[in-house]
Structure formats: structure tokens, C-alpha cells
Amino acid sequence: xxxxxxxxxxxxxxxxxxxxxxxxxxxxxxxxxxxxxxxxxxxxxxxxxxxxxxxxxxxxxxxxxxxxxxxxxxxxxxxxxxxxxxxxxxxxxxxxxxxxxxxxxxxxxxxxxxxxxxxxxxxxxxxxxxxxxxxxxxxxxxxxxxxxxxxxxxxxxxxxxxxxxxxx
Numbered sequence: 001x002x003x004x005x006x007x008x009x010x011x012x013x014x015x016x017x018x019x020x021x022x023x024x025x026x027x028x029x030x031x032x033x034x035x036x037x038x039x040x041x042x043x044x045x046x047x048x049x050x051x052x053x054x055x056x057x058x059x060x061x062x063x064x065x066x067x068x069x070x071x072x073x074x075x076x077x078x079x080x081x082x083x084x085x086x087x088x089x090x091x092x093x094x095x096x097x098x099x100x101x102x103x104x105x106x107x108x109x110x111x112x113x114x115x116x117x118x119x120x121x122x123x124x125x126x127x128x129x130x131x132x133x134x135x136x137x138x139x140x141x142x143x144x145x146x147x148x149x150x151x152x153x154x155x156x157x158x159x160x161x162x163x164x165x166x167x168x
Contacts, residue, residue, distance in 0.1 A: 031066075038101065039067045045101075047092045049076070049085055060089040062108075069097035069146070071108035074115075086115075090122055098146040105145055112138040 025031045034040045042065040049058035058076035062069055071093065076086045097103035108124070110116050116126065119142050128141035 034066055039065065039103075041065070043101070045069065045093055045096060047089050047096070049089055058085050058089055060093045062093060064097050064101045064103050067102055067104050069094060069101075069103045069106040071106065074108075086118060087122060094144075094146050103146055105143055107141065107143045109139055109141050112140065116140045116142070 025035070042063050045060075045062045045064055047060045048056065051057050056077075057080055059073070060071060061073040062071040064070070071090070074086060074089060076089070094106055097106065106124075108119065110119060120126070122144070124142035124144045126140050127143050130139045130141075133139045
């Protein structure tokens, strides 16, 4: 015989998460391959934008897992919007995720009244839309392939590889 309970129970939630994680890993070769790699565990990633007095002007909060950056929150104070600060926050999070944590992609969700256009300008592509979530609003799921940020690679000097001492 079984019974249903509806109370909030932190210990059961933790146990539930462990069991689901174990079943998922057992059912997926991709998840099993993450075992014992730096990408196996979810790790918070946060970038803060502070003014000269140290007050919060903007920030990004996310996490990395399985070689992905997941942006959960990105906000810039209304008085400072339009100055490129959101783009700077996002670019720094992407750089950290790529360079320090070997992430190859980024994902996020945004509502239609928030910033889908902003994210498209930053190179994100809409891969999903959920209408009426919440009612009257559309949620977009966006992804981006992360590439190294910095100066372009230098041109090779001297002979090109594979062209040594060819017979004429």
C-alpha cells in the first residue's frame, strides 16, 4: 500500500535528487562520461558590477555544469542601462566559463518583455519558445557557442607546415 504526502521535506528532496541523479547517470553514457571530470559538478559563477562606492549597479548569477554556462540572472540598474554594462557582464561570465571551466556553450531563459533582443545581439540564438508562461507572456530559451575571447591568433612565420623540401 502507498500513500501520498504533500509537505515540504528537505531530507526527502535531497534523497530524491540523489536517486534521480544516479538513475540519470546510469541511463546516459554522456552523463557517465562526466564522472571524475571538472564538469561533473555544478559550480556557481557570479560577476558583479559595483560603482565607485561599492554599491551594486548590476550583476550576473549563473552556474557551470557539463561544459555549459547557464545564466540564471542578469540585471543592470535602470539608471545605467544602454551603456554596454550588461554586455560586459555577460562577456566576462562567458570568458570565465570558457577559459577557466572549459565550457563550450551557454544557455539562458528570458521573457518576451525582458531582453531577447539584447541576447540576440550578443550572439545568442532562440532555440525554444514557451507561450503563456506565465499567462500572457512568452519565455524564450537561447543558446550560444562560446569561443575564445582575445586577440586573433598570430599568422605563422616561416614555412607553412607540410610544405618542407618538396621535390620539384
